[in-house]
Amino acid sequence: MKQRVITAVIALIIFLPLLYLGGLSFDILVTLMGIVAMSEFLIMKKKLLVSFEAIVSFLLMLSILLPVFWAGFWTQDTLGGSFYLLALVMLVYTVISKNRFSFDDAGVLLLGGLYAGLGFRFMMLARAESLWMMLYALLIVWITDSGAYLIGRKIGKNKLAPHISPNKTWEGSIGGSLSAVVIVGAYLYFVQAAFPYSFSTMLLWTLVFSVGGQLGDLIESAFKRHYGVKDSGKILPGHGGILDRFDSLLFVLPLMHFAGLI
Structure with missing residues (x-):
């Protein structure tokens, strides 16, 4: 219980000031949380965080989150295209890896990235609202x-x-x-x-x-x-x-x- 309370206090000390400030600092924090969330999906699937599929998964997450505050590079119009292109790369990898990385693996990481990525994206947009x-x-x-x-x-x-x-x-x-x-x-x-x-x-x-x-x-x-x-x-x-x-x-x-x- 003591460890739980200490962690909560430290997390709130970091989260609440950035929430209050909003803008780029809060968006960067949320993006980092999205990357960590993606790593948790990878670990649950027993995938190395330095593997090819992990790198593609992190890029998938960034393709959803970066357009919120970096619209000059990734616009709303290219959001879906970036995600889908990376999804195709992941599916091609199931063939190249000779099914070591399976369709099931790709499905979990793609759905996990979409679920967590859009959730954190809407967190940024809610604060911007x-x-x-x-x-x-x-x-x-x-x-x-x-x-x-x-x-x-x-x-x-x-x-x-x-x-x-x-x-x-x-x-x-x-x-x-x-x-x-x-x-x-x-x-x-x-x-x-x-x-x-x-x-x-x-x-x-x-x-x-x-x-x-x-x-x-x-x-x-x-x-x-x-x-x-x-x-x-x-x-x-x-x-x-x-x-x-x-x-x-x-x-x-x-x-x-x-x-x-x-």
Whole structure:
């Protein structure tokens, strides 16, 4: 527990000032987190971080993240083209490697790169939209997670997904989402001008995003269970990896995009 608290404090000391500043410094931090997330997928697939497939995977991640703040080199129009070209390179490598690097390997790295890459991309875009928008996303995730843990521990009896995450309960899940609606609702009341929809509409979206965040958590639990690992990585002692810490947010931010907030 002591190690967990120390790691959280150090991480917040780094993350929060850069979040407040926004701009290039925050975008660089998020890009680095995306690279680390990609390395966690590679390690779970038991791939060397200096292998050819690893280099292509990191370039895939950069092809998604760099256009946000380096538009003079990679424009929005070339984003899809860059990613697809690198995907083709990875597929060709399955032939050159004589199936040592398989289609299954390529599929995992491509989907993982798209999932984490777009999630972190929307994190940059949310901060570019406004500090209030990014705080909104973070509050939903933090309060849902805390509420689900506390309420589930107190009254939780019915398992939510026992084969994936045996400690989660329906009572905790519902309690976490209701907690998010109430507490984030108080936040929205004071910063309503920063959002394009009415207060009541934003409360409904908050409920949707809270449920989405829990789905993101379960998705990461599912692929960790598939690969037989407790944590996606070890970069955050006591907390695991980048994917462990941002699993819910990587699902919430794209949903916010589809809702027209980012």
